[in-house]
Amino acid sequence: METRTLTLHVWRQNGPTGTGSFKTYEAKDVNEHMSFLEMLDDLNEKLISRGEEEITFDHDCREGICGACGMVVNGYAHGPRERTTTCQLHMREVFKLGWTEVWIEPWRAKAFPLVKDLMVDRSAFDRIQHAGGYISVRTGSARDANETPIQKQIADSAMDAATCIGCGACVASCPNASASLFTSAKVGHLGTLPQGVPEREIRVRNMVAQMDAEGFGSCTNHGECEAACPKGISVDWIARMNREFVRAMVTAKDDVDARD
Amino acid sequence: MIELKSREPAGPIEKRWTEHKANSKLVAPHNRRRYQVIVVGTGLAGGAAAATLGELGYNVKAFCFQDSPRRAHSIAAQGGINAAKNYQNDGDSVYRLFYDTVKGGDFRARESNVYRLAELSIGIIDQAVAQGVPFAREYGGLLANRSFGGAQVSRTFYARGQTGQQLLLGAYASLNRQIEAGTVTMFPRQEMLDLIVYEGKARGIVTRNLVTGRIESHLADVVILATGGYGNVFYLSTNAKGSNVTAAWRAHRHGALFANPCYTQIHPTCIPRSGEYQSKLTLMSESLRNDGRVWVPRNAEDATKDPSSIPESDRYYYLEERYPAFGNLVPRDVASRNAMYVCNDGHGVADAPDSADGKRRAVYLDFADAIGRLGESTIRERYGNLFEMYERITGVNPYQKPMKIYPATHYTMGGLWVDYNLQTTIPGLFAGGEANFSDHGANRLGASALMQGLADGYFVLPFTIGNYLGEVRNLEPLDEDDAVVRDAVRTVEERLTRLVDAPDAKTPPEVFHRELGNIIWSKCGMSRSGEGLREALEEIPKLRERFHREVRVMGSPGGMNQNLERAGRVADLIELGELMCIDALTREESCGGHFREEHQTGDGEAKRNDEEFSYVSAWEYTGDMAAPALHKEDLTFEYVKPTMRSYK
Ligand SMILES: Cc1cc2nc3c(=O)[nH]c(=O)nc-3n(C[C@H](O)[C@H](O)[C@H](O)COP(=O)(O)OP(=O)(O)OC[C@H]3O[C@@H](n4cnc5c(N)ncnc54)[C@H](O)[C@@H]3O)c2cc1C
Ligand code: SF4
Ligand code: FES
Numbered sequence: 001m002e003t004r005t006l007t008l009h010v011w012r013q014n015g016p017t018g019t020g021s022f023k024t025y026e027a028k029d030v031n032e033h034m035s036f037l038e039m040l041d042d043l044n045e046k047l048i049s050r051g052e053e054e055i056t057f058d059h060d061c062r063e064g065i066c067g068a069c070g071m072v073v074n075g076y077a078h079g080p081r082e083r084t085t086t087c088q089l090h091m092r093e094v095f096k097l098g099w100t101e102v103w104i105e106p107w108r109a110k111a112f113p114l115v116k117d118l119m120v121d122r123s124a125f126d127r128i129q130h131a132g133g134y135i136s137v138r139t140g141s142a143r144d145a146n147e148t149p150i151q152k153q154i155a156d157s158a159m160d161a162a163t164c165i166g167c168g169a170c171v172a173s174c175p176n177a178s179a180s181l182f183t184s185a186k187v188g189h190l191g192t193l194p195q196g197v198p199e200r201e202i203r204v205r206n207m208v209a210q211m212d213a214e215g216f217g218s219c220t221n222h223g224e225c226e227a228a229c230p231k232g233i234s235v236d237w238i239a240r241m242n243r244e245f246v247r248a249m250v251t252a253k254d255d256v257d258a259r260d
Numbered sequence: 261m262i263e264l265k266s267r268e269p270a271g272p273i274e275k276r277w278t279e280h281k282a283n284s285k286l287v288a289p290h291n292r293r294r295y296q297v298i299v300v301g302t303g304l305a306g307g308a309a310a311a312t313l314g315e316l317g318y319n320v321k322a323f324c325f326q327d328s329p330r331r332a333h334s335i336a337a338q339g340g341i342n343a344a345k346n347y348q349n350d351g352d353s354v355y356r357l358f359y360d361t362v363k364g365g366d367f368r369a370r371e372s373n374v375y376r377l378a379e380l381s382i383g384i385i386d387q388a389v390a391q392g393v394p395f396a397r398e399y400g401g402l403l404a405n406r407s408f409g410g411a412q413v414s415r416t417f418y419a420r421g422q423t424g425q426q427l428l429l430g431a432y433a434s435l436n437r438q439i440e441a442g443t444v445t446m447f448p449r450q451e452m453l454d455l456i457v458y459e460g461k462a463r464g465i466v467t468r469n470l471v472t473g474r475i476e477s478h479l480a481d482v483v484i485l486a487t488g489g490y491g492n493v494f495y496l497s498t499n500a501k502g503s504n505v506t507a508a509w510r511a512h513r514h515g516a517l518f519a520n521p522c523y524t525q526i527h528p529t530c531i532p533r534s535g536e537y538q539s540k541l542t543l544m545s546e547s548l549r550n551d552g553r554v555w556v557p558r559n560a561e562d563a564t565k566d567p568s569s570i571p572e573s574d575r576y577y578y579l580e581e582r583y584p585a586f587g588n589l590v591p592r593d594v595a596s597r598n599a600m601y602v603c604n605d606g607h608g609v610a611d612a613p614d615s616a617d618g619k620r621r622a623v624y625l626d627f628a629d630a631i632g633r634l635g636e637s638t639i640r641e642r643y644g645n646l647f648e649m650y651e652r653i654t655g656v657n658p659y660q661k662p663m664k665i666y667p668a669t670h671y672t673m674g675g676l677w678v679d680y681n682l683q684t685t686i687p688g689l690f691a692g693g694e695a696n697f698s699d700h701g702a703n704r705l706g707a708s709a710l711m712q713g714l715a716d717g718y719f720v721l722p723f724t725i726g727n728y729l730g731e732v733r734n735l736e737p738l739d740e741d742d743a744v745v746r747d748a749v750r751t752v753e754e755r756l757t758r759l760v761d762a763p764d765a766k767t768p769p770e771v772f773h774r775e776l777g778n779i780i781w782s783k784c785g786m787s788r789s790g791e792g793l794r795e796a797l798e799e800i801p802k803l804r805e806r807f808h809r810e811v812r813v814m815g816s817p818g819g820m821n822q823n824l825e826r827a828g829r830v831a832d833l834i835e836l837g838e839l840m841c842i843d844a845l846t847r848e849e850s851c852g853g854h855f856r857e858e859h860q861t862g863d864g865e866a867k868r869n870d871e872e873f874s875y876v877s878a879w880e881y882t883g884d885m886a887a888p889a890l891h892k893e894d895l896t897f898e899y900v901k902p903t904m905r906s907y908k
Contacts, residue, residue, distance in 0.1 A: 001612075014819075015819065031535060033534040033535060033655075034535075035653075037539065038538070038539050041537070041770070045768045045771070048768040048812055048823060049768060049812070054814065054822065056822055058327060059501060060500040061333065061501075062500070062539060062540050062542075063336055066333075067330070088649075088652050090652065090655070092655055115471060115820055121327070126329075126436075126446075126448075129433070129436045130440045133436055134391070134433035134437040135390065135392045137387070139312040140383065140387070140719070141390075145385045145386045145388075145390075149401025150401050151397075155395070155396070156397075159394040159420055162394050162419075163420075166331075189394070195389070195391075195392050196392050
């Protein structure tokens with residue numbers, strides 16, 4: 001089992017208003033089987049033992065599914081391994097690259113205000129979903145689940161979009177800090193399924209409007225988001241969302257006309 | 261004196277829930293918005309309850325400690341959710357699901373509750389599909405099913421190994437709709453640290469805003485706890501890092517009885533631990549046992565050999581040999597214990613010996629046969645993301661080499677005692693999902709927790725809450741300035757100050773947590789003995805005392821402080837750990853997840869004792885941690901006659 005010593009430069013910042021800076025730590029006995037977060041746990045334990053405040057970072061499931069964790073590691077959102085959340089990044093991957101120094105930063109985006117150290121506020125994502133990320137169905141009123149067969153390809157495609165874990169790496173990696181990949185995955189998941197069709201237009205209009213209101217940048221097709229996305233959400237969803245949005249704006253006008 | 265009234269309806273079991281509903285009180289639609297409901301926890305149980313209560317028109321406040329409800333631990337469930345749809349026409353029915361669950365729970369659950377669960381399972385799938393949950397489908401466009409640990413029918417619905425995430429996203433979507441509609445107010449990054457009880461009824465909670473550190477009181481007419489399980493008492497478990505018992509434990513200290521704490525489930529298929537620094541264990545869904553074969557080398561000398569060099573005749577497929585009828589699909593406790601036994605006997609195949617006892621703690625889960633029979637692409641289709649996860653963590657490709665697995669703590673059947681209405685022994689305090697003890701007896705069947713959480717949340721709680729409010733109608737007015745509320749806030753503030761100012765502060769909370777985990781895992785884990793439990797009961801109080809003297813929390817309670825959050829959770833887990841061992845010691849029998857070494861048959865199978873132990877142990881907090889008071893709820897079985905479980 002291989003162990004190494006790494007030099008970590010970690011962004012420390014006490015709160016949203018403070019000014020932050022990198023602080024340098026020596027991480028000793030880093031073992032190839034550790035996850036990146038376990039390396040930080042170990043450092044934190046040592047910091048507490050010697051009377052320093054630990055490094056704050058979000059995490060929970062540590063299985064790459066809750067979307068809580070996320071930090072920029074040597075410039076890569078979630079670190080260098082593709083399709084991998086920070087909690088699932090194992091140190092053997094870092095060793096392979098021969099890194100001896102690692103710079104660790106929070107997601108940086110105007111719409112994700114910093115909470116502390118490596119932790120940011122991603123509630124903007126929740127608000128985008130409040131605006132329309134649902135199918136209006138009342139509990140208990142649903143019909144038998146097999147009443148409407150759904151083509152396997154369609155169900156699979158909806159599932160591809162639904163795998164988004166809401167981590168925010170797409171925003172963090174985008175030069176414009178755009179939330180298009182995330183929003184398009186949500187719009188795509190529901191809009192692809194027949195159940196989601198009745199609200200398809202109003203959904204895309206409202207979610208896109210909320211995305212803009214939150215202060216995310218616009219998409220100029222860099223494609224960095226797809227590369228950083230731990231779930232491999234494809235940028236094709238953004239193109240689909242844009243098409244749907246244009247169509248929905250046209251019908252929105254019709255709605256207005258119809259009411260006049 | 262607390263009296264345990266299960267409030268089960270009488271009459272034919274298939275009519276009980278319907279009649280109960282017909283006889284319950286309702287709240288008229290225009291009155292509902294006058295009632296304030298607090299839901300703590302927004303996993304499947306809490307998220308579904310909050311959304312549905314909001315939809316009904318109640319005024320709901322929902323709380324979670326994560327930054328978004330979409331991250332509750334339910335998100336991590338992989339394998340699937342059961343429902344008695346009988347879409348496969350393989351003989352399934354509500355009765356069969358009921359029967360399997362009572363039997364699987366080793367006759368330690370309440371029949372009426374279990375029947376209702378089976379009955380409600382059907383509507384859950386309809387609800388989820390309508391919400392847009394993209395369950396797996398067949399080429400004909402209908403829903404696909406698979407069979408799951410212990411079941412002889414295919415009743416499990418799944419979504420590409422991330423069923424929990426998809427179901428939670430469904431509940432979260434319904435919640436979002438209510439947040440947008442203004443019926444639900446969501447309070448993320450808020451941790452409940454105490455319950456407010458006024459004139460004998462639950463009337464609110466005290467929370468800490470995890471970002472600002474502010475201690476707040478929130479008042480209500482009724483409080484629901486859906487705060488998940490306490491598996492992290494073992495330190496290493498498959499639960500998310502944040503999962504904890506604080507909310508339930510605080511309620512317990514206010515008089516809510518805690519039922520069957522010793523019933524914990526050890527999951528057979530997890531990635532073995534690799535070292536001291538390990539922060540959690542990762543589950544490999546047990547659906548893998550449908551196609552994977554479990555084995556170890558027959559000769560202990562082969563334990564470190566390359567598995568492909570071990571000929572078929574030298575492989576010990578111990579589950580298939582010992583349990584021919586069920587083979588690799590025996591229930592979780594049986595599979596787990598057998599893995600422990602073969603490793604105890606020196607057949608284990610872990611890369612390194614365990615630091616505690618020198619045994620190599622891992623067994624093979626081998627897909628070579630299935631890949632040969634079905635082709636790699638079918639296996640990839642079924643388990644692709646699990647295989648990928650395995651490779652990520654271990655660096656080994658399981659399409660080419662067998663996986664190595666070992667049991668880990670996974671689920672807790674014990675929890676707050678609740679009656680048929682899911683009400684605890686504190687009026688106005690309800691508990692749903694993994695936080696209550698209700699439906700799984702001494703052992704939970706695979707794919708049944710998601711079902712139970714959603715049944716509680718969508719269908720049971722919204723109804724029984726209405727009945728409670730209809731009964732109590734107008735509660736005494738209570739405001740934030742009342743002495744009871746201010747005292748509750750002050751008590752929490754003082755507790756936090758004590759954690760920050762421990763007299764001899766020097767040790768991070770994790771160190772105590774790990775020690776607790778070692779005690780519980782070795783003495784109250786897969787197998788328990790009177791002797792070991794008595795030792796644990798010597799050790800835990802000392803650990804508790806040392807914790808409060810030496811725990812070190814840096815920073816102040818006045819802002820974001822994860823060090824403080826963890827310390828508070830560990831403090832409560834230590835107290836719960838002691839109760840667990842007391843419970844395990846008094847239960848002089850083996851049943852389900854509780855295996856007492858003194859109570860086994862000649863060939864090592866669990867020996868239940870229905871004469872003396874056919875009851876629920878419900879513990880009352882007395883102020884003396886070492887002497888809680890035991891209350892018993894007797895269990896009667898009118899439909900499924902207790903038999904010895906046999907998977908031979
Ligand atoms: C890895 C894994 C895989 C699993 N796979 C399956 C499966 O395939 N099928 C199956 O049926 N079951 C499975 N289970 C079990 C199942 O996932 C859980 O039992 C179930 O999801 C629990 O749901 P819940 O709503 O009760 O609680 P949780 O989802 O744990 O939610 C708890 C909620 O309470 C909140 N909370 C807790 N304490 C506080 C507090 N003090 N203050 C404020 N909020 C608080 C949390 O923020 C969270 O929102 C699995 C479990 C694990 C660990
Ligand atoms: S699209 Fe990908 S990167 Fe963006 S939030 Fe979803 S999972 Fe994360
Ligand atoms: S901690 Fe859940 S995705 Fe990383």
